[in-house]
Amino acid sequence: MAIIARYHVEAQTGVGFRLQQGQFLTIIDPQGEQVADLVAFGAVNTTEWLSSGRSIDYSETIYLTTGHVLYSNRSSPMFTIVEDTVGKHDFLFAACSPESFWILDGIQGYHPSCFENLEKSLGPFGITGDRLPTPFNLFMNASVLPSGQIKIAPPLSQPGSIVRLRAEMDLVVGVSACSTEACNNGTCKPIDVEISGETS
């Protein structure tokens, strides 16, 4: 198995790319305590999208980790998680956006956001912002209390922590280095993305 591509995603930016069925996508937190937002669409038909609702439903847990399958809205497997050195990720929250910084933090001026990063990264693939689903927020440390309240704590990821996913169909993928300081223990940091697989 060879490395096919490796992207260094600078803090508060994103990347979009194609992934072939059977290839592996490794999301690496190079410095630790950094969240990465992941969305995906069918490459053949981009109206098929990674669905938090289906993935949570079929796994019967909000903490998807090694062995779990991430499903599309059409209930097709999109990814299988084959390695996870952290084990706690969030699939509840929408990507941070200009509006979320205003609603949650009262920030009126410009602030980088995962929504903008993903919209820019996926635009060349014909995917508009209105079609971005709830992302799989890797390394995000969100806990649900018995009351239902959600608490965000610093990510449990250490420098070099990874999640590796196998693509179960041909995909268009977007990854954003999360742009909300509060989710990343105060500082937004980069994310590394590696694609690997067989080369013919």
Next chain:
Amino acid sequence: MAIIARYHVEAQTGVGFRLQQGQFLTIIDPQGEQVADLVAFGAVNTTEWLSSGRSIDYSETIYLTTGHVLYSNRSSPMFTIVEDTVGKHDFLFAACSPESFWILDGIQGYHPSCFENLEKSLGPFGITGDRLPTPFNLFMNASVLPSGQIKIAPPLSQPGSIVRLRAEMDLVVGVSACSTEACNNGTCKPIDVEISGETS
């Protein structure tokens, strides 16, 4: 305030309708222990849709109840919950579908589903199945354990339990009487839907 419309949604069926800003939508569980799946789209621009990810994010809880706002993917308020006699609803799970009955229960033959009910009900409004987001599952009694595992128990709704929502924009709405026996204490039952507001 007058009743504008009232729909009796038979067990394992759905309904689609328009709702004007300021009107009230009351979802009634006439027999008790019955879930109702709710999705919504902007009437002016149906590419705007009710977002579980934004609603959970801004409310900071998975249990949305009286006083909480349900937001669109564009972070616009779509509904405010103005009355809730139950207080526990689910916003995590996708609508049950032919595929979900196969994946979760091994059912290969036809089974009615909320996905089919919503797709049929919203087709006349130009909304296709691929655009159905994770619904707000009223009265669904899903609990998240500290491990992240989700447990479904019979709904806490009694005969006549209601949730009343105020529309914060003009909407196209779909409601399905949940078609999964296991979520409804073994029997799928009807749901009543009432629209009320000022008449000129």
